[in-house]
Amino acid sequence: xxxxxxxxxxxxxxxxxxxxxxxxxxxxxxxxxxxxxxxxxxxxxxxxxxxxxxxxxxxxxxxxxxxxxxxxxxxxxxxxxxxxxxxxxxxxxxxxxxxxxxxxxxxxxxxxxxxxxxxxxxxxxxxxxxxxxxxxxxxxxxxxxxxxxxxxxxxxxxxxxxxxxxxxxxxxxxxxxxxxxxxxxxxxxxxxxxxxxxxxxxxxxxxxxxxxxxxxxxxxxxxxxxxxxxxxxxxxxxxxxxxxxxxxxxxxxxxxxxxxxxxxxxxxxxxxxxxxxxxxxxxxxxxxxxxxxxxxxxxxxxxxxxxxxxxxxxxxxxxxxxxxxxxxxxxxxxxxxxxxxxxxxxxxxx
Amino acid sequence: xxxxxxxxxxxxxxxxxxxxxxxxxxxxxxxxxxxxxxxxxxxxxxxxxxxxxxxxxxxxxxxxxxxxxxxxxxxxxxxxxxxxxxxxxxxxxxxxxxxxxxxxxxxxxxxxxxxxxxxxxxxxxxxxxxxxxxxxxxxxxxxxxxxxxxxxxxxxxxxxxxxxxxxxxxxxxxxxxxxxxxxxxxxxxxxxxxxxxxxxxxxxxxxxxxxxxxxxxxxxxxxxxxxxxxxxxxxxxxxxxxxxxxxxxxxxxxxxxxxxxxxxxxxxxxxxxxxxxxxxxxxxxxxxxxxxxxxxxxxxxxxxxxxxxxxxxxxxxxxxxxxxxxxxxxxxxxxxxxxxxxxxxxxxxxxxxxxxxxxxxxxxxxxxxxxxxxxxxxxxxxxxxxxxxxxxxxxxxxxxxxxxxxxxxxxxxxxxxxxxxxxxxxxxxxxxxxxxxxxxxxxxxxxxxxxxxxxxxxxxxxxxxxxxxxxxxxxx
Numbered sequence: 001x002x003x004x005x006x007x008x009x010x011x012x013x014x015x016x017x018x019x020x021x022x023x024x025x026x027x028x029x030x031x032x033x034x035x036x037x038x039x040x041x042x043x044x045x046x047x048x049x050x051x052x053x054x055x056x057x058x059x060x061x062x063x064x065x066x067x068x069x070x071x072x073x074x075x076x077x078x079x080x081x082x083x084x085x086x087x088x089x090x091x092x093x094x095x096x097x098x099x100x101x102x103x104x105x106x107x108x109x110x111x112x113x114x115x116x117x118x119x120x121x122x123x124x125x126x127x128x129x130x131x132x133x134x135x136x137x138x139x140x141x142x143x144x145x146x147x148x149x150x151x152x153x154x155x156x157x158x159x160x161x162x163x164x165x166x167x168x169x170x171x172x173x174x175x176x177x178x179x180x181x182x183x184x185x186x187x188x189x190x191x192x193x194x195x196x197x198x199x200x201x202x203x204x205x206x207x208x209x210x211x212x213x214x215x216x217x218x219x220x221x222x223x224x225x226x227x228x229x230x231x232x233x234x235x236x237x238x239x240x241x242x243x244x245x246x247x248x249x250x251x252x253x254x255x256x257x258x259x260x261x262x263x264x265x266x267x268x269x270x271x272x273x274x275x276x277x278x279x280x281x282x283x284x285x286x287x288x289x290x291x292x293x294x295x296x297x298x299x300x301x302x303x304x305x306x307x308x309x310x311x312x313x314x315x316x317x318x319x320x321x322x323x324x325x326x327x328x329x330x331x332x333x334x335x336x337x338x339x340x341x342x343x344x345x346x347x348x349x350x
Numbered sequence: 351x352x353x354x355x356x357x358x359x360x361x362x363x364x365x366x367x368x369x370x371x372x373x374x375x376x377x378x379x380x381x382x383x384x385x386x387x388x389x390x391x392x393x394x395x396x397x398x399x400x401x402x403x404x405x406x407x408x409x410x411x412x413x414x415x416x417x418x419x420x421x422x423x424x425x426x427x428x429x430x431x432x433x434x435x436x437x438x439x440x441x442x443x444x445x446x447x448x449x450x451x452x453x454x455x456x457x458x459x460x461x462x463x464x465x466x467x468x469x470x471x472x473x474x475x476x477x478x479x480x481x482x483x484x485x486x487x488x489x490x491x492x493x494x495x496x497x498x499x500x501x502x503x504x505x506x507x508x509x510x511x512x513x514x515x516x517x518x519x520x521x522x523x524x525x526x527x528x529x530x531x532x533x534x535x536x537x538x539x540x541x542x543x544x545x546x547x548x549x550x551x552x553x554x555x556x557x558x559x560x561x562x563x564x565x566x567x568x569x570x571x572x573x574x575x576x577x578x579x580x581x582x583x584x585x586x587x588x589x590x591x592x593x594x595x596x597x598x599x600x601x602x603x604x605x606x607x608x609x610x611x612x613x614x615x616x617x618x619x620x621x622x623x624x625x626x627x628x629x630x631x632x633x634x635x636x637x638x639x640x641x642x643x644x645x646x647x648x649x650x651x652x653x654x655x656x657x658x659x660x661x662x663x664x665x666x667x668x669x670x671x672x673x674x675x676x677x678x679x680x681x682x683x684x685x686x687x688x689x690x691x692x693x694x695x696x697x698x699x700x701x702x703x704x705x706x707x708x709x710x711x712x713x714x715x716x717x718x719x720x721x722x723x724x725x726x727x728x729x730x731x732x733x734x735x736x737x738x739x740x741x742x743x744x745x746x747x748x749x750x751x752x753x754x755x756x757x758x759x760x761x762x763x764x765x766x767x768x769x770x771x772x773x774x775x776x777x778x779x780x781x782x783x784x785x786x787x788x789x790x791x792x793x794x795x796x797x798x799x800x801x802x803x804x805x806x807x808x809x810x811x812x813x814x815x816x817x818x819x820x821x822x823x824x825x826x
Contacts, residue, residue, distance in 0.1 A: 003632050005670050005679075014627050022615075025438065045626045047618045049441045053434070054467035061431035061464070065438020068425045069405075073438070091428050175708050176666065176681040178632075178673045184623045195423030195439065197446025199402040205367070205417050207408075207426035212369055254708075261706030335711050 003178040008146040009034035011179050012102055012166060013042060013074070015150025018181065020188035021072040021100070022048030025062035027055060027081060030114040031170040032104035035076040056081040060088030060101075067097035068206040070194035072154050076102035078170075079112065079120050082128070089163055090129030093223070094208025098157035100150070101135075102166045104173035107331040115331020116170030118253060121308035124167050125281045132220050134227050136164040136234065137281040139252040143177035151182070156234065158189050160226055167281060169304065171254040171333070230283050237285035238277040239292070241267060245274030247343060248292050250313060251302040252278050254333065259302060262339045273343065278309070286316050297350055298322040300343060302334055322350065358392035360401045361419050368418045377415055381581025383480055383538045383571020383588075384413050390544075390551045391449065391478070392420065397552070398559055404447040405439055407432045411453040412486045430461025433468030436475040444613035447558055448475040455485045458494040458520050465524070472529030474562030474611055476554045479520060482573040483592055490576035494518045497595055502576075517595060521568040525601035531563035533602040537570035539589035543598075553605075562611040570596055630799070632674055638792050639675045647677060647702055647787065650710045652727055654695035655719025655740075660774035664717065665696040667778055670800040672700045675788045680708035693722055700787070715785075717777055719760070724748065736784075738777060756784060756824070763816050769806075772813035779817025790818060 006014075013024075013035055024039035036052065043050040053059035059075050066073035077085060082103050092099055105120045107113040127133045136156050138149040146168070153164040195204050210216035238256075241263050242248065249259045256277040266273045276292055276299075278285045293299070298321050301310040310325045317323050326342045328334045357363065364373045378385040395401045404422035408414055410429035417424035423446075427435045436450040450468070457465050457479050465477065484502055485491040491504040495517045499508040509517075525533040532554055536547040547569060554565035570592050572584035579587060618626050651668065655661040665681050672679040682697045697710035716731045718724040718739040724746070731737055733752045742759035758780050760773040782788055794814060798807045 003673060004629055005632070005666070005673050005681075014629065017627060018623065023438070023442065042627055044616065045618070046623060047616045049615065051437065051441075051471075054463050057431070058434040058464050058467065061428065061434035062438040064427065064431070065425070065435035065440075066442050067438070068435070069439045069442035071438075071442045087428060088431070095426075171682060171708070174683055176669060177705075177708075178679065181624065181627075181629045184620045186620070195405045195425060195443075195446075197403045197405055197423060197443045197448075201423050202402050202404075202421060205424045205426070207417065207424070209414060209426055215369075257705075258707040258709065264706065333709060335709075336707060337711070 003180050005176055005178050006143065007034055007174060007176050008140070008143045008168070009104065009173045010038040011143045011146040012150040013038035014181060015147035016072070016074045016100065016154065017042055017046050017048070018184040019072065019151035019154040020185050021074050021154060022046065023066045023071045023073040024048065024050045024075065025053050025059045025066070025073065026075045027053050027059050027077065029078045029081045031106055031116070031173050032076045032078045032081075032102065034173070035102055035104070039074065056084035057088065060085040060092070063099045064088055064092055064095070064097060067092065067099045068095070068195055070191045070196060072158075072188050074100050074102070076104065078104050078106045079108045082120055082123060086123070086129035089135065090127070090131050090133060091208050092163045093127070093129070093133035093135060094131060095206050096161040097163070097206065098154070098161050099163050100153040100157055100166065101163060103168070105167065105169045107329070113331050114170065116254060116333065117304050117329065117331055118169055118255070119305040119308070119329070120167065121281065121305055124165050125312075133223060134282050136160065136162060136230060136283070137167050138164065139279060139281050140166060140168050140172060141253055141256045141277065142172070143175060144179050146172065147179050147181060151185070158191070160230055162226070169253045234280060235283045235285045235287055236279035237288040238279055239288060240275040240277065242274030242276065242292060245272050245292070246295070246297045247271065247273040247347070248296045248299045249273060249275045249302060249339070249343070250278070250299055250309070251275070252281065252309065255302050255304060258334060258336060258339065261336050262343070265336065265340060266343060271343065271347070281309070284312055284316070289313065289316050293317050293321050296321060298324060298346060300324045300326060300346060302339055303327045304333060305329065358389070358396045360392035360395040360404070360421055362421045365418045368415070376419060378412065379575045381572050381574035381584050382412070383482060383569060386538045386544060387478060387480060387547070387551070387569055387571065388416065388419060390548045391555070393548070394552045394555050395422070395447070398555060400447045400559060403445060404449065405443070406449045407436055407451060409452045409456045411456055413451055413453065413480070414487065416451060430456050430459070431464055432456070432461065433464045433473070433475070433477065437468055437471070437473050440474050441613065444474070444562065447555065449478065450475050451478045452480070453486070454479070454481045454483065454493040454495045458518050465520070469524050469530050469564060469566060470527050472531070472564045472611065474558055474613055475564060476558045477566045479566065479568045480571050481520070481568055481596065482571045483517070484573050484576045486573045486576055495596070497591065519596060521566065521601045524566045529564055530566055530602055531561070531608045532557055532565040532605050534600045535568040535570065535596060535598050537588055537593050537598060538572070539570070539585050539593065543589070557605055560610065561608055562613050563605065563608055568596070570598070632670070633796070633799070634674050634676065635792060638789050642675050642788055645702070647700055649700045649715055649785075649787070650713050651698040651700070651715040651717065652695060652710050652713035652730070653698065653717040654693060654723030654727055657694045659719045660771055661694045661719060662696050664774035664778060665698045667775070667800055668698055668700070668781070671788055671793050671796060674792055674796050677701065678703060678705050680705045682708045693720070695723065715781070717781070718744065719773070720744065721746070738781060740773065740777070756780065756821070758817070758820055760817070763820070764813060767809060767812055767816065769809055772809055775810040775813035776817040776820070779814035780821050783818035783821040790814070
């Protein structure tokens with residue numbers, strides 16, 4: 001049994017290193033700091049580099065440099081730090097630089113608190129910085145997926161030359177579960193466009209500036225085409241007991257773990273309920289969602305935010321069936337009982 | 351002698367990246383310092399034979415388009431961030447020659463943090479800092495280096511000390527740091543000073559090429575367009591006015607004694623990676639765990655006590671042992687300020703089925719190691735559940751009559767063993783024995799793999815046995 005018991009925040013670093021990542025630039029913040037701790041421990045031992053940057057802004061720009069140089073590079077933070085990084089993420093998106101950013105979301109706004117929340121959804125899934133861009137967003141709900149998505153994120157980042165987020169909450173970062181670690185990848189893909197300090201790369205240019213409006217529009221159109229391909233090809237979602245489900249509960253991250261238990265409990269009571277868990281938040285899993293909307297009486301979205309995911313679901317469902325929201329904020333986690341009771345209430349209403 | 355007039359090979363012959371019809375001249379105004387400094391850098395790259403190895407970082411400002419001209423690897427970056435980007439590049443390719451080129455707003459205002467810390471880390475890069483006391487590209491606003499009384503678009507009545515403070519002297523600041531190897535302020539004012547600047551540029555680049563040294567060259571230069579001066583008048587102003595406030599000269603030079611900085615990285619084979627990452631495979635003795643294969647287990651455990659009582663590690667040990675019995679398991683701490691003094695708690699779920707929510711709201715088992723924990727969680731325990739509490743520390747009995755209760759003087763027994771901190775393992779031993787959750791033999795054998803402090807393994811094994819013994823005596 002090749003299993004190791006460890007924290008989500010540590011698993012994502014080990015996964016990243018197995019995926020060929022050899023550079024970490026970051027700034028400490030609770031509840032993401034163990035990612036920096038693990039990177040500080042393991043990057044130098046595996047032939048990588050680790051720098052605790054002077055700021056989140058500097059960290060993401062070091063990432064920009066490493067990605068320009070062709071490295072698989074990782075950074076991580078939590079809400080307030082992600083807000084600071086957004087400038088650099090926009091530059092990475094504009095310059096089409098692959099990199100991986102982990103966001104272990106805490107309570108906001110402002111300093112908020114360090115308890116788990118999902119309130120970074122909008123600032124991450126919608127791009128977040130200035131300009132017309134999006135980023136791929138993976139939403140793990142287990143320590144195993146922290147490892148697996150730590151690897152997958154780099155493949156997607158390189159495949160589409162885009163920043164990729166691993167977005168999850170304080171609980172998934174802090175919890176421990178057994179993880180099976182895969183073998184490392186053979187080698188990272190060749191990138192002809194990077195600068196390496198070699199003759200063959202001395203004509204390469206990494207930039208996001210296009211002064212001419214027509215050129216910049218063309219660049220933007222190219223980005224939008226890329227996002228369209230990503231939307232077509234990379235949607236991921238998990239369906240749980242949805243086969244005959246009349247009620248669909250929707251949630252990601254720690255919420256999806258709670259929903260799974262709620263579904264089991266309601267099923268025992270004879271309620272035909274299932275769960276849809278978006279694994280990619282961009283691209284949004286519209287295919288699963290529209291399919292399930294055909295047979296469901298209503299959706300109930302459960303979120304640890306003011307209702308950010310639910311907006312996207314309502315856009316997709318276009319009023320065809322009711323899409324309800326049950327949410328908690330401030331670091332409170334909805335309990336099994338709360339969600340169970342909410343479903344029962346909504347069943348009586350519908 | 352024709353070669354003298356030849357453009358540097360480190361420049362493109364034709365500036366194809368430049369939009370518009372003119373592909374042969376630069377975008378810089380007559381009299382501007384950038385063009386001259388570009389030329390000095392390009393010549394040095396040629397002469398040192400490092401064009402191919404060079405990666406040039408263009409900032410925001412008039413030199414944003416340096417990549418039109420330099421036939422090197424080029425990276426254009428955000429305002430103020432060049433030294434951070436340079437850090438990422440140089441560490442990826444230690445053999446490369448990384449030039450971080452910035453203006454005064456870029457380096458001395460919005461990018462103050464990045465330059466200070468890149469300098470302080472002694473990154474193996476060369477920084478060229480063009481100080482012309484004004485924001486050029488954005489249209490003549492005040493720079494951090496704008497002189498007192500100097501009129502700009504954002505200091506229309508002249509810069510005052512009262513409102514804007516003093517012009518900032520970056521070279522002097524950088525020279526106070528320990529890591530920089532060579533710091534000098536030069537100017538592009540007249541031929542003589544330009545020729546001196548040429549020598550300085552070469553020295554700085556050479557120090558990177560040979561020693562991976564951090565060097566910082568401030569170049570006083572003119573911005574005739576925004577100063578509303580003729581090119582020659584503006585250079586005169588640099589010489590007479592700007593250099594008067596910003597004294598020229600070497601601010602720091604330890605290049606003689608500086609030993610080459612080794613930036614090479616460890617080489618680790620893929621086959622060694624799991625070991626390097628400390629990925630250990632938990633050993634499972636399938637024969638010894640066989641009696642537990644069919645066991646129906648669905649425990650939701652809340653463990654709570656003071657920080658320092660080993661509450662979290664009680665949970666992780668139970669979890670690690672559960673994993674070694676092929677149970678599904680999750681561990682979730684209360685994290686944050688609670689860790690630092692006060693109460694700590696964690697939730698452990700152990701099941702034969704895949705675990706949904708890792709949160710424990712209504713535990714089947716409560717382990718309370720202090721009074722506040724018993725007070726807080728007693729009423730959450732499910733009917734028919736179990737409360738284990740340390741009655742050497744808790745001065746009241748649980749009030750519930752619908753649950754099993756074990757009062758165990760764990761701290762007292764631990765003290766008898768010679769280490770109060772073993773109280774948590776006494777409870778592990780008791781719980782395993784009481785619930786027959788897992789093989790005691792496997793637990794004792796695996797303890798060495800699980801505990802971080804190897805010198806405490808024997809003590810903790812004893813503690814587990816004492817906990818089990820306590821239960822056996824109870825059952826008698």
